[in-house]
Amino acid sequence: MKRVRQIRAVLLDIDGTLYHQQALRGLMAFELSTAPFSLGSIREALGVWRILKCFREGRESLRAMEDPRVSLVSLQYSLVAERVCVTSREVEIIVREWMYRRPLKYLKICRRRGMVEFFQLAAEMGLRTGVFSDYPVREKLQELGIPVPLTVELCGTDPEINAFKPNPKGFLYACHLWNLDPGEVLYVGDRHDVDACGAKAAGMPYVIFSRRTSRGFNASATTELRSITNFRGLCDVIHSAT
Template sequence: MPASHAIPIRAVLWDLDGTLYRQPPLRKRMLFELGKAALKQSPKKTLRMMRWLRCYRHVREELRDLGHADSPLESIQFHVPAQRLETPVQPLEDLVRYWMLEHPLPHLLKARYAGAEGLLERLQSKGIGLGVFSDYPVREKLKALELDRFFSVQLGATDETINAFKPHPRGFLEGCKALGWEPEEVVYVGDRDEVDGIGARAAGMRCLIISDKQTGPGFVRDFDEIGRRLGV
C-alpha cells in the first residue's frame, strides 16, 4: 500500500463486480444461459440480443469519460446505445436489466471469493466501517452474495447524489462521507487499477487491487492477502 501507511484505517470501501465475486465463472455461466435462450428463439433474435448487450457495455465504458454528468446517467446509459442501435429505449433497457442485473443473481453466491465473509466479519468486529461503491446497482447483488448485512453504506454510480462513473472521484468521496471518515482513513478495494485505482487515488484514498495477473505494492491475490494488508 502507498506511503500513508501510518494513518490508521477506519473503514474499507469495496467495489463489487470482480472484487466480492470472481467474474470468470459468472461469465461462463451467463454464456451457458445465453446459449440456452438461443435454443428457444430465432438466430436473428439471438444476434440482435448479443449486439444490443455489446453496444450497451461499450457505451457504459465510453461514459466514463463524461465525468460528473449534467443529466441523469441512469437514463443516459440506455438512451445513448438505443440511439446508436436505432431502437426504442424500453426494450433495450429491459434486455440489459434482465441479462446483466437480474439473471446473474442466483449464480453470484457460487462465484463469491473464498474468505470474503470471514474477512468482513473480522473487520466488522474490529469496528472498521464497511461500504460498497460500484458502477452498477449494488443492493440486490449484495443480498444474492449473502453479504448485505456487513455494509452500512451501499452506493451505485447512477445514484442521484453521485451521477458519475468511475474513475471520477465523486462516488469514492461520497462513500467516505457516508462512512464518516476522511478519504486518507479509508481503503478502497477493487479489481481494475485503471478504474478503481485511479478513482480512489484521485479521491485521496489508499487502494488495493485484487488480481491474478498484476503484481506490485498495490496488488493482492486473494482475501487472505487483503486481510494481511489491512492488518486483520
C-alpha cells in the first residue's frame, strides 16, 4: 500500500465546510420568500426564483464536463439565459445579488464552531492552508473572518482551472501552487460525490464533514472514506497525520 507522506498543507472547501449550509439556506429561503414585497412585484420575484433554480441545476450538470472549450464563467449564465429566455447579463445580475451578495451577511452566524481555532492550530503547526470552491471565494472569506492569511484561494471558474469538482484540476492546481505532492495535501469538504471523489481522483487524502460518526483517519490509506463531525475532529486528524 502506498505510504502517505506527512501532510504539509490543508485545502478546504467553503460552502457546507466552513459554515453550516443548511442554516444559511434556511435564512436565504426566508429572504427569497419575501422577494415579492422587497421587489414590489410577484412577477419579478417569480423570475428570480426560476433563474436561481435553473442556475443551481445547470451548475450541477456542468460538473460532468470533462474539458470545456468555453469559459465556465460565461457558460453557467448562458445556459440559464437560453432556458428562461432572458439575457446572460440579466442572469448574472440576479445570481450575483441573490446567491453571492445577499447571503454574505449570514455567513458569520452560520460559521462552524471551532473553525477559527482550527486555522490557528494549523498555523502554529506550520501547515499551509487554503481554499478551493466551485463558487467565488474572496468575499466569503472576508465575511467568515479567517484568522490567518491563506496562501491558496481558488475557485473552479478561475481561468487556470475552468472545471468544477469532482474534476481533479482545481485540487492539482492547488498542489502545483504550493509545490507539494497531492499526498501531502489534505482536502476537507462536505460532499462525498464532489469533494471526496475529486480529492481521490487527484490522489489527495481527504476528510468529509458528515453528521455520521467518524470512522477515523488512516494516514496510510489515501482513498479510504473518512468522516468528521466537527472542527475538533479535523484538529485530531491533522495531529495524527503530521
